[in-house]
Amino acid sequence: MMRSLAFSAISLCLLLLCTTPSYADDELSEFQSKLTNEWTLVKNDRLRNIKTYAKQEDGRRFRSFKVEATMNSTMETIARVLLDFESYKKWWWEVRDVRLIRKDSPTEYFVYMVHRAPYGLPDRDVILHVVIEPQSKTQKFISLKVRANTELLPLKPPLIRMEAEDMVVKFTPLPENRLLIEAQGYVDPGGRVPAWANNFIQRSAPYSILLGLQRMAQLDEYRESHTALPFPIDSTPE
Numbered sequence: 630m631m632r633s634l635a636f637s638a639i640s641l642c643l644l645l646l647c648t649t650p651s652y653a654d655d656e657l658s659e660f661q662s663k664l665t666n667e668w669t670l671v672k673n674d675r676l677r678n679i680k681t682y683a684k685q686e687d688g689r690r691f692r693s694f695k696v697e698a699t700m701n702s703t704m705e706t707i708a709r710v711l712l713d714f715e716s717y718k719k720w721w722w723e724v725r726d727v728r729l730i731r732k733d734s735p736t737e738y739f740v741y742m743v744h745r746a747p748y749g750l751p752d753r754d755v756i757l758h759v760v761i762e763p764q765s766k767t768q769k770f771i772s773l774k775v776r777a778n779t780e781l782l783p784l785k786p787p788l789i790r791m792e793a794e795d796m797v798v799k800f801t802p803l804p805e806n807r808l809l810i811e812a813q814g815y816v817d818p819g820g821r822v823p824a825w826a827n828n829f830i831q832r833s834a835p836y837s838i839l840l841g842l843q844r845m846a847q848l849d850e851y852r853e854s855h856t857a858l859p860f861p862i863d864s865t866p867e
């Protein structure tokens with residue numbers, strides 16, 4: 630009898646979690662309604678030095694995001710993490726498949742990625758055109774520009790091709806082996822998707838990705854690697 634009651638209680642909890650997202654929906658809808666075309670602070674993690682922002686730009690279905698963070702790492706270490714595309718399954722947002730499909734130069738790549746979607750929605754795939762702008766005599770930061778390409782590969786049903794997973798990221802060296810990371814971007818998952826699902830991702834993914842990048846940058850395989858990088862890097866701060 631007790632085992633039956635316990636099982637029923639667990640089942641009821643699972644049912645409520647799966648079928649009543651109204652609390653999250655109401656919270657996100659309220660947050661969305663407050664957004665303007667000016668940046669609004671979403672999360673301020675003082676312990677990890679991460680701030681995330683959002684805004685609703687005119688003419689766009691979903692909100693844009695911005696991230697500002699500092700971390701203990703070097704430019705070389707971060708570059709090795711970012712160029713190890715196969716490792717994105719370990720730290721990027723909900724990646725179940727990723728592969729490099731084309732390398733046009735040491736600073737230009739095309740990467741195919743499949744994202745797990747929230748429960749009940751089709752997974753999404755995207756081709757990312759990645760362009761790296763190395764440092765120069767007049768530019769101390771490295772710029773990473775990412776834009777979705779919808780036509781390089783044929784569609785792969787039942788996957789839905791994403792319309793945008795676009796961002797510009799700047800990595801600037803700071804004293805004492807620290808980095809300043811500044812990113813702005815916009816994601817459109819394509820197809821039909823509830824606003825609450827995409828807004829939840831837009832709210833959670835930037836922060837989660839920065840946490841993952843911090844974790845990966847502490848691994849010895851990147852910190853202690855001496856393999857040559859495809860472009861020169863200067864970790865000396867201004």
